Amino acid sequence: MSLFDDKADMVDQPKNEQGLNDGNGWHAEKGLGGEERRPLGMVVSGSLTEGMEVRLDGNTSIEKVKVGTFINIQGRDLQFFGVLTDVSLNSTDPSLRLTPPDVSNPFVFDVVSGTTAYGTITVEPMLTLSNDPIEAMDGPMPSKTIPPHFSKVSTASEDDIQKIFGSEDDSHFYIGNPLDMETKLCLNIEEFIKRSNGVFGKSGTGKTFLTRLLLIGILQNGTASNLVFDMHGEYGWKGTSEGSYEVKGLKQLFSSKVAVFSLDDESSRRRGLTPDYVVRIGYDEIEPEDILILQESLGLSPVAADAANSLKRELGKHWLSKFLDLPGGDEFNELATKINVHNGALSALKNRLSRLQNFDFIDRNTGHNSFNQILQYLDRGMHVVLEFGRYGNNLAAYMLVANLLTRRIYDRYVELKELAMGDPAQEPRPLVITIEEAHKFLSPALADQTIFGNIARELRKYNVTLLIVDQRPSGIDDEVMSQLGTKIACLLDNDKDTDAVLTGVSGSRKLRAVLARLESKQQALVFGHSVPMPVVIKTRDYGTPESYKELGFKDEVEVAGQVEQDIEDLFGPGS
Amino acid sequence: MNEANGTAATTTATRLGEVIEGSTTEFRTHCYDLYAAPPLGSLVRCGDRNSIYGIVCNVSTQSIDPSRHAIPRGRDAENEDEIYQDNPQLNRLLYTQFQAVIVGYNDGETTRRYLPPFPPRIHSFVYQCESEEVRAFSESLDFLPVLLSAPIDAQDDVIASFLRIAGACHDDGREFLVNAGKALATLMAGQLPRLNNVLRRMSS
Numbered sequence: 082m083s084l085f086d087d088k089a090d091m092v093d094q095p096k097n098e099q100g101l102n103d104g105n106g107w108h109a110e111k112g113l114g115g116e117e118r119r120p121l122g123m124v125v126s127g128s129l130t131e132g133m134e135v136r137l138d139g140n141t142s143i144e145k146v147k148v149g150t151f152i153n154i155q156g157r158d159l160q161f162f163g164v165l166t167d168v169s170l171n172s173t174d175p176s177l178r179l180t181p182p183d184v185s186n187p188f189v190f191d192v193v194s195g196t197t198a199y200g201t202i203t204v205e206p207m208l209t210l211s212n213d214p215i216e217a218m219d220g221p222m223p224s225k226t227i228p229p230h231f232s233k234v235s236t237a238s239e240d241d242i243q244k245i246f247g248s249e250d251d252s253h254f255y256i257g258n259p260l261d262m263e264t265k266l267c268l269n270i271e272e273f274i275k276r277s278n279g280v281f282g283k284s285g286t287g288k289t290f291l292t293r294l295l296l297i298g299i300l301q302n303g304t305a306s307n308l309v310f311d312m313h314g315e316y317g318w319k320g321t322s323e324g325s326y327e328v329k330g331l332k333q334l335f336s337s338k339v340a341v342f343s344l345d346d347e348s349s350r351r352r353g354l355t356p357d358y359v360v361r362i363g364y365d366e367i368e369p370e371d372i373l374i375l376q377e378s379l380g381l382s383p384v385a386a387d388a389a390n391s392l393k394r395e396l397g398k399h400w401l402s403k404f405l406d407l408p409g410g411d412e413f414n415e416l417a418t419k420i421n422v423h424n425g426a427l428s429a430l431k432n433r434l435s436r437l438q439n440f441d442f443i444d445r446n447t448g449h450n451s452f453n454q455i456l457q458y459l460d461r462g463m464h465v466v467l468e469f470g471r472y473g474n475n476l477a478a479y480m481l482v483a484n485l486l487t488r489r490i491y492d493r494y495v496e497l498k499e500l501a502m503g504d505p506a507q508e509p510r511p512l513v514i515t516i517e518e519a520h521k522f523l524s525p526a527l528a529d530q531t532i533f534g535n536i537a538r539e540l541r542k543y544n545v546t547l548l549i550v551d552q553r554p555s556g557i558d559d560e561v562m563s564q565l566g567t568k569i570a571c572l573l574d575n576d577k578d579t580d581a582v583l584t585g586v587s588g589s590r591k592l593r594a595v596l597a598r599l600e601s602k603q604q605a606l607v608f609g610h611s612v613p614m615p616v617v618i619k620t621r622d623y624g625t626p627e628s629y630k631e632l633g634f635k636d637e638v639e640v641a642g643q644v645e646q647d648i649e650d651l652f653g654p655g656s
Numbered sequence: 657m658n659e660a661n662g663t664a665a666t667t668t669a670t671r672l673g674e675v676i677e678g679s680t681t682e683f684r685t686h687c688y689d690l691y692a693a694p695p696l697g698s699l700v701r702c703g704d705r706n707s708i709y710g711i712v713c714n715v716s717t718q719s720i721d722p723s724r725h726a727i728p729r730g731r732d733a734e735n736e737d738e739i740y741q742d743n744p745q746l747n748r749l750l751y752t753q754f755q756a757v758i759v760g761y762n763d764g765e766t767t768r769r770y771l772p773p774f775p776p777r778i779h780s781f782v783y784q785c786e787s788e789e790v791r792a793f794s795e796s797l798d799f800l801p802v803l804l805s806a807p808i809d810a811q812d813d814v815i816a817s818f819l820r821i822a823g824a825c826h827d828d829g830r831e832f833l834v835n836a837g838k839a840l841a842t843l844m845a846g847q848l849p850r851l852n853n854v855l856r857r858m859s860s
Contacts, residue, residue: 139838173845182852188830188859189852192837197848 116239116264118153121146121202124232132166132205132591133227135234139195143168149595149606149617151237151259152204156228159209162221162237162245164615166591167203204234205588207614208245221245221613239264245613254298256291256607257618266618270298273567273611274305274513277537277547281554281582282571287603289315290623291569292515292550293331297632300335300464305511307464308455308490310483312517313473317341317466318354328624331466334634340458342451344442344482345470357458360451360467362443364402366485369393372434374484374522374531378477384422385430391420402445405435440478452489459512476521483516488532490514494543511544519549520556528558537561555581567609572599586615669783673753675702678775681806682757683710685782690747691717693754697817699785699793700756702776706763709785709793710756711818713808717752726750756782757806757814759799767792769799787825794822794832797839804843812850815840816857823858833858 127133528534608615
């Protein structure tokens, strides 16, 4: 046996009596899964609030450890799991900075590296799991203590990931891989749909891809329905990737479960898609509250927006069409006096609201049934994607429709839920509403007044939750942000946005470093109710034939084969 | 692990001289022959039973009679050897002695790399350790703290010399030296310039 093997403990690793070091240096431990724990070093100091300081082994290259890596710390009675939050260089001798050793001599360099000069990492302990198999059956618990000195630290194995995050099954959806690992990391999709959630990230960081995966997860789980307000036509039939190749949308992958509704059938037809339903909205369906949410996009003053309420009181159900039809002059002035609004303000309101006439999907018919159609599809367990076509770039149209439909869904679900209190069979199917540009709906000024604020805060009780997709989380009301169950954050580099996303998360100061250093594509920090601890993932592949197959998609040949097989099974061979 | 076996006295190890002064931490050996001391940093062993290991830390040659100093004799000599040939009495009037710092002992079963319970006896035979014995002794670097705390002059040179000699006895000498260097770096924390000096001497 070589000197190095025999004396590694004496040379660069203090002895400890717990047998944590086997005297031959750390050996990689094989978990039950394929991926092994890679030894990193040992705990030398730390606290629960500041995280554990881990001294790296002389053999571990500091360049190979990355912030955000999922870490295992082997304590005496407990295993700890945490996230690597910082990497630093240290030395045993403060004079090293002033008089560095002669590292041009390779021998001196080899000796000094890992001894006098060494690397440390900071690990934030998040979860503990008992080493006792019986106690471990309770599953991972939040970390309320820290591992002792000299505990062995390594990267987590595939087995660790599965113990903590669960393995892929009906309630666990494979969302991506931990950093530098091939292991599947799963999100508890049942927990996910119980609360409102958010996907955040700068433009082009993969929010849409992640959201599409989450929608598929919800769809495959089958507990809830999706209603997607698809601003840019990315989810329904097909989407585009950053590499500008096309990827399949939900309808292509799961045609029997997904209905595409469109506000702009011309656009749909141009793209070769026949929508399941073309949505039309009557003026009488628009409420003053819908106007309120358009305040910013239509450039209305608060007084003018408030005047809509008075108009409704004065003019009744068809207030909007009546108001828009109103000629100027005495009749107009009379109305202004009656509802006690300044002439000028009312006139401005009329001007701005007349822009709604440009939207072809709004008309004067009163018999539209779009809302009920959507609800029927949702009741049947279908998933509805509402495409906006050419209105996708018109924020006013998007907000108007999303708010209007959601408000009515809200009313309906409250009603159904109340019915269900008397008859549990009436329990409405859980619904997840996906909205983009969420900060426009949920800004601090509007969150109290719009339906989305209500849903984010409490509609969980009525089986409706939101999936918020946004690039400017700092624009969203704090109260709404704090109520989000799971947050998935892609790269954010604005301090305010980072703060907003991390509000209320333990160890947020350290997670900031992780969040700010995500790669600009395909990486995200996931934390909240549906994962036991914050973790950085590399988003699962989407867009390749293999990825579709993994998601359960069958191409025409396979479907034909399946049909033949079914016929054979039913009627016997040769039929 | 191969343990250095103290009973290796039965091997053909070169006998150098006898102990003429001993303490718990070091012993002095009077060499049988003039200039027959081992090089600085060599591992020596004294005692046939319960041998004690030392590392040569000081070598000196002087007159047997302290009141009679050596005087120059070679004004007309062609070379230095001629002086000794012309004055054969010199081999009797001068003697060589060396001091060794004690770094371990063998209790008959195991080699221990720390100070022995008793110092070596006077007139114990002193042997120069062979390459295999040096390798076995340096399998563990536990003796380094003893060596570092020994009250000897030119300590850094002694350490570097010993490690260089020991390195040559190992199959992978460089790996041995790197590990020894790392052990020294840990023990000499806060003494960076000194560590630098030792490492430079070890590598040259």
